[in-house]
Amino acid sequence: MPENTPLAYFLHSAGPAARPVLVLGWSLAALCVGVCVIVGILLMTAVFHRRGATGHRMTERGGGRAVLAGTVISTMLLLAALIYMLWVLAVVASPSREPALTITVTAYDWWWKADYGEGSPQRFSTANEIHIPVGEPVLVELKSADVIHAFWVPSLAGKTQTIPGQVNRQWIEADKPGVYRGQCTQYCGAQHAHMAFEVVAQNPQDYANWYDAQARPATLPATVDATRGQHVFVERCAGCHAVRGSNAAGVQAPDLTHLLARRLIAAGTLTNTPQNMMEWIAHAQEIKPQSLMPDIKLSPNDSRDLAAYLATLN
Ligand code: HEC
Ligand SMILES: [Cu+2]
Incomplete structure (x- = not known):
């Protein structure tokens, strides 16, 4: 399965901070399944044994021994799991060398x-x-x-x-x-x-x-359309967004200086294509209701110019 499909991405580990946690997760899952199976088998044995028996009750002593054995085994398993967990926590707490x-x-x-x-x-x-x-x-x-x-x-x-x-x-x-x-x-x-x-x-x-x-700061727009688009941007978008190298210096929304270098937009919601971009600008509230970017109504001309400008943000 490719590593990046939604099903697989949490079933793989790709680095030293994740691997011990993944092994721990599977080990605890295996332990739980094992305990369930064993308890199930014991339960079935008890059920069928009783049916076959002719009214005898389990002796007091036998019952006590089973309870003791069950308690000791459970305690040991849980203690081992606890120690293993604490060990994993210690292992992933810090990297092998100082991060540069x-x-x-x-x-x-x-x-x-x-x-x-x-x-x-x-x-x-x-x-x-x-x-x-x-x-x-x-x-x-x-x-x-x-x-x-x-x-x-x-x-x-x-x-x-x-x-x-x-x-x-x-x-x-x-x-x-x-x-x-x-x-x-x-x-x-x-x-x-x-x-x-x-x-x-x-x-x-x-x-x-x-x-x-x-x-690097953004390249300066070179065409008439893109230059007009930059004005549209400064007027309509710069209150929230920044583009380094221009007058747009908003701080409460994503920096768009190298917008085209990103694979996705709107926090993984859309792939970054020119069409999706304009769709997002006009209908952010439909694509991501309540997001802090409003739908922005632009005239067809402004929209075209803005698209030309955004296409320079590589
Ligand atoms: C009121 C503030 C505000 C205004 C005005 C605004 N935006 Fe946004 N914009 C946001 C916020 C907040 C986000 C992040 C939304 C999210 O992903 O939840 C965003 C996201 C984006 C993204 C996706 C960026 C990424 O990397 O994910 C693009 C592209 C964008 N805006 C373009 C524009 C353009 C172009 C304009 C002007 C026409 C504009 N925005 C006006 C607030 C604003
Ligand atoms: Cu969150």
Whole structure:
């Protein structure tokens, strides 16, 4: 099964922070199934044994011994499971070496902002698509802009809540290049289910190229349509959205500087095609009801110009 299908993505582990948790999960499932089967067999034995017997009751002593054996075995199994769980918690608590890279991820109703290079001139912000280099532990600092959300990339690590006013930390590491789906796992309102993201693990060179491209400001619009579209954008969109290198500097919505570089838009809701983009702008409230982006009515001309401008945000 391909790793990225919805059915498979939580059944695979792709990094050292996730693997011990996956093995733990399967082990506990196997233990529970085993206990159920054994109890079932004992129960059946008891039921049929009674039927065959001619009115004898189990002796007091035999009953006591069975209770004792059951108690001792259950206690030992539960204790072993507890020790194993605590051991796994300790193993995944911190990476084998200090993470060289820190990404700040802020959860919003209902999307994710990822900030890179904080405190450096190379800093930039992107949304719903988090790139990391393979084979490197990456520290993720988790914040929330509004309510409690939870950051979860099942193939890479366990879940961690994002709590307003607090910074939570989590580390992720991918063994090989790939796209690993993530999802908010703390109910946070109407569009909680449409609050997905992707972690894209790349070879160090590809990652460096991506980083350099993201750190650049947007290219200036070169055609008449695109230039007019930029005016439309500044007037209608810049209150919420930013495009670095332009006058648009809104902070409460995804940074759109390199919008075209993303595979999906609206937190995993739509694939990023020019058609879906215009559909989203006109009907955000139909596609993602109650999302914090309103439906935006544009004249056909403005719409065409805006599309030409958005097509330059590569
Ligand atoms: C009132 C604030 C607001 C205005 C005005 C606004 N947006 Fe948005 N926009 C948002 C929010 C919030 C989101 C994130 C929605 C979500 O995914 O839940 C968003 C998402 C988007 C996305 C998807 C980005 C991504 O990477 O997922 C695009 C594209 C977009 N807006 C384009 C526009 C354009 C173009 C305009 C102007 C015509 C505009 N928006 C006006 C708030 C706004
Ligand atoms: Cu959420």
